[in-house]
Amino acid sequence: MDSVSVSLTWEDTRVKEFAQGCVRVAVLAGALVFATSAGAARIGDVAPAFELSDTMDGLVRLADYAGAPTVLVFYRGFF
Amino acid sequence: MELQESIADFDANGIGLLAISVDPPATAARMRDAHGLTYPLLSDPDAATIVAYDVKHPLLRLALPAVFVLDSQGVIRWEQIGAHKADRALTADVIAATLAIAESGEVEPTPRAVSATGKSATTWARLKGRD
Numbered sequence: 001m002d003s004v005s006v007s008l009t010w011e012d013t014r015v016k017e018f019a020q021g022c023v024r025v026a027v028l029a030g031a032l033v034f035a036t037s038a039g040a041a042r043i044g045d046v047a048p049a050f051e052l053s054d055t056m057d058g059l060v061r062l063a064d065y066a067g068a069p070t071v072l073v074f075y076r077g078f079f
Numbered sequence: 080m081e082l083q084e085s086i087a088d089f090d091a092n093g094i095g096l097l098a099i100s101v102d103p104p105a106t107a108a109r110m111r112d113a114h115g116l117t118y119p120l121l122s123d124p125d126a127a128t129i130v131a132y133d134v135k136h137p138l139l140r141l142a143l144p145a146v147f148v149l150d151s152q153g154v155i156r157w158e159q160i161g162a163h164k165a166d167r168a169l170t171a172d173v174i175a176a177t178l179a180i181a182e183s184g185e186v187e188p189t190p191r192a193v194s195a196t197g198k199s200a201t202t203w204a205r206l207k208g209r210d
Contacts, residue, residue, distance in 0.1 A: 045154070047149045053121065054104065055119070062097075071089070071095065076143075
């Protein structure tokens with residue numbers, strides 16, 4: 001029985017490496033979430049320009065709407 | 080999608096309305112047809128614009144429900160960003176903010192409402208009657 005049992009202790013390098021890997025992934029994920037919140041479009045800022053396809057094979061630029069108030073609605077979508 | 084009910088008022092007041100999601104154009108076209116939408120549904124499949132406006136879901140490649148109102152100079156004057164898909168700005172609040180920006184360029188942030196749905200057509204009439 002003793003010959004097949006695997007004891008998981010902190011001294012085991014694999015356990016240590018796994019734990020360190022988990023920490024690394026968590027830190028990276030946190031950094032990613034933080035990074036996406038940097039450089040945010042905020043009240044008082046000029047709205048970031050874009051050029052996107054509409055449903056009729058045309059391109060729409062935000063610049064096309066300059067000169068008039070414009071409402072931008074972001075929605076989750078159904079993808 | 081309730082903004083569709085107010086599209087004539089947006090047009091009459093020279094206000095642009097654009098919707099953006101990660102949906103590819105074909106999916107957006109189906110939604111446009113299903114809901115009878117006449118304003119442009121723009122496709123941001125890689126979420127680059129969604130990220131630029133900082134309204135990307137923290138984990139998924141999707142937009143959070145968000146509304147930005149820009150003045151005629153393209154400056155963001157009002158915004159409301161939802162934390163989840165049901166946390167969406169009330170149509171009445173969007174219209175009120177847009178009207179205020181169109182008329183004076185000044186607008187106060189709208190306090191967050193808990194529930195209820197603004198009835199947009201009557202709201203326009205009421206808000207316009209205030210002048």
